[in-house]
Structures are given as structure tokens and as C-alpha cells.
Amino acid sequence: MKLGILLTTGPENENTGTVIAISRAARDKGHEVSIFLMYDGVYNIHKKEFSELVDRGVNITLCALNATQRNISKTEGILFGSQYDNACIVNEVDRFISFG
Numbered sequence: 001m002k003l004g005i006l007l008t009t010g011p012e013n014e015n016t017g018t019v020i021a022i023s024r025a026a027r028d029k030g031h032e033v034s035i036f037l038m039y040d041g042v043y044n045i046h047k048k049e050f051s052e053l054v055d056r057g058v059n060i061t062l063c064a065l066n067a068t069q070r071n072i073s074k075t076e077g078i079l080f081g082s083q084y085d086n087a088c089i090v091n092e093v094d095r096f097i098s099f100g
Contacts, residue, residue, distance in 0.1 A: 001026075001031045001032070001094045001095065002031065002032040002033075002034070002092060002093040002094050002095075003022075003023075003026050003031055003032065003033050003034070003093060003094070003095050003096075003097075004033075004034050004035075004036070004089045004090060004092075004093035004095070004096040004097070005019055005022065005023065005033065005034070005035045005036070005096070005097055005098075005099070006035075006036050006038070006041075006086070006096070006097070006098040006099065006100070007019050007035060007036070007037050007038075007041040007044065007099050007100075008037075008038050008039040008040065008041045008098075008099065008100035009039075009040055009041055009099060009100060010040035010041065010043045010044070011043055011044050011047050015099035015100070016044055016047065018099065019035065019099055020049045020050075020053065022097075023035065023053050023056075023058050024053070024056070027057060027058060032057075032059075032093075033053075033057075033058045033059070034058070034059040034060075034061070034089045034092075034093065035053070035058060035059070035060045035061070036061050036062070036063075036081075036085065036086045036089055037060065037061070037062035037063065037066075038062065038063040038066050039063075039066055039100075040070075041062070041066075041100075042062045042063065042066045042067045042070055042072050043070065043072070045060070045062060045072065045075045045078050046072075046075075050078075051075070051077065054077040054078065055077075059079075060077070060078045060079070061078070061079040061080075061081040061085045061086070061089070062078060062079070062080060062081065063081070063082065063083065063086070064080040064081060064082060065082070067080060
């Protein structure tokens with residue numbers, strides 16, 4: 001199964017922990033996971049847990065416009081994309097959940 005996740009809230013929100021836990025559990029079961037970060041969700045790339053998700057094979061993309069607006073610099077393993085990338089994730093996955 002392919003799972004897509006949209007996260008729009010910052011690291012201080014409980015949604016971040018939920019997304020991390022769901023992503024870990026899905027990868028442990030062999031599912032593909034793609035996360036798209038936008039709005040304040042782009043701040044999550046500075047969390048250690050998100051780089052660990054990348055190491056576990058989770059695809060993480062963020063909205064480059066939102067990152068630029070918030071002075072977020074590029075991070076290895078995370079794609080700086082656009083809403084087109086978000087639409088591609090939605091189109092390619094079996095299930096899509098949104099946290100905002």
C-alpha cells in the first residue's frame with residue numbers, strides 16, 4: 001500500500017508526533033510513505049525524527065514557496081517542491097490523510 005500524508009502544522013503541534021508514529025508503523029509493515037509539508041509544517045524538517053524517517057525510506061517533500069517565506073534552508077534528502085508534487089502524491093497513493 002502507498003500512503004500519503006499532508007502536514008501543515010509546526011513541530012510544537014501534536015500532529016507532528018502523530019505523523020511520525022504513523023509513518024514509522026507504515027514503514028515497519030512495508031508500506032510506501034510520502035509526506036508533503038506546507039505552511040508551518042515546513043519547520044518540521046529540523047526535527048531529528050524527520051531525518052530518521054528519510055533514512056527509513058519515507059519520501060518527504062515540502063512546499064519550496066512556504067520554505068522560502070519562512071527562511072528554511074535546503075536539507076539533504078528532502079525535496080523542495082511545489083503544489084504539483086503534492087498533487088502527484090495524492091494521485092499516486094492508495095490512501096491520503098491530512099493533518100492541519
